[in-house]
Amino acid sequence: MMAELGKLLIGLGIVIFVAGIVLVLLGRTGLPLGRLPGDILYRGKNTTFYFPLATSIVLSVVLSIVLYVIGRLKR
Numbered sequence: 001m002m003a004e005l006g007k008l009l010i011g012l013g014i015v016i017f018v019a020g021i022v023l024v025l026l027g028r029t030g031l032p033l034g035r036l037p038g039d040i041l042y043r044g045k046n047t048t049f050y051f052p053l054a055t056s057i058v059l060s061v062v063l064s065i066v067l068y069v070i071g072r073l074k075r
Contacts (some may be wrong), residue, residue, distance in 0.1 A: 036055050036058065039053055040052075
């Protein structure tokens with residue numbers, strides 16, 4: 001049981017590491033993720049509310065396609 005938990009933690013660590021590298025590389029490309037036209041930004045006197053609606057939709061579609069392709073390749 002402990003060996004399986006250890007493998008799970010190592011796997012999660014690798015996934016988080018890869019996600020961090022991808023985010024750093026995307027930040028250097030100059031893509032406007034987080035600043036798309038459909039993102040909601042409200043600035044009041046003392047508050048700021050930001051909801052990346054369009055960015056969330058784009059990332060969801062891209063991840064869905066990637067996971068679909070990976071699933072098809074494993075069959």
